[in-house]
Amino acid sequence: MPPSRRELLAALAGAALTGCQASGGDGGGAGAAAPVRPAGSAPATTAPSAPATAAAPGDPAADAVPGSADPPPGAASRAEAVTRADLVSRYGQAEPTSWGFDGPGVLSRLPSADAAIALTFDACGGPQGNGYDEALIGFLRDRAVPATLFLNSRWIDANLPVFRALAADPLFEIANHGTRHCPLSVSGRSAYDIPGTRDVGEVVDEVTGNRAGLTELLGRPPRFFRSGTAYLDDVAARIVADLGERFAGFTVNGDGGATFTAGQVHTAVTAAGPGAIVLAHMNHPAAGTAAGIATAVPRLLDEGRRFVRLSDAVP
DSSP: OOHHHHHHHHHHHHTOOOSSOOOSTTSOOOOOOOOOOOTTOOOOOOOBOSOOOOOOTTOTTOOBOTTOSSOOTTOOGGGGTOBHHHHHHHHTTOOOOOEESOOTTOBOBOSOOSSEEEEEEEEOOSTTTOOOOHHHHHHHHHTTOOEEEEEOHHHHHHTHHHHHHHHHOTTEEEEEOOSSOOOBOSSOBEETTEEOOOSHHHHHHHHHHHHHHHHHHHSSOOSEEOOGGGOEEHHHHHHHHHTTOEEBOOSEESSTTTTSOHHHHHHHHHTOOTTBEEEEESSOTTSSHHHHHHHHHHHHHHTTOEEEOHHHHOO
């Protein structure tokens, strides 16, 4: 991407803070889409907002991780038997060294070198985040464009009939967008003033609470996870991997947390190069996402790009 265009996209995204509104004092307020990340940039950092309060390994709450059996294809075999207590014991004293959009094992672009692009859409849930962008999904269906849908447990609860229809559609892959939509931290760090998980146990709960529900509804566990705001630290990244899921980051922020106009969405998405993972939202029907995607996708197809679900491109 030429520097001038990159700077334009960064400026557009920098003005956009939230994709879903906070849900109150539950510590799991829905969050902001991450800003466009220029290639090669370092992970962003924020100040800690709360001390870690890791549960002791013998705590009765540290029981078996819901849905941890039968990991997705390619997951580490240790995920078959891992428990919450195991992970608290393993990582409870670990000090994170990074905070941002990158970490061990984070998928920030597709591994293939061909023209494929992965469209991913978050549905964050919560009082201001339970909407459904029917026009966006309708466009994808009309044009037979596959996508990976990251769904939060609160959004699923509020839209169960829609969820079932999406899950039954082979165009779409369903992925895990967390239980309370928290940034993923083992030390209570926040992103965009949205409280993150406070310790290892809460990281585990954020991943596995929604995974258990998705496993029951889908008959199989999801392969991919993305935290609220897409923020995580390096210890949390290892925990996600130990749980048998792959943390999916992004290459291009497509809609600035559902704040971009249709023209801004078009500009951001058409800048996606081969192997890009585009992050946008499907829970704000009044945003410019659907209209921008509807003009950007045909442009990219004309340029020889093709679209895939994450599982189509990631072994």
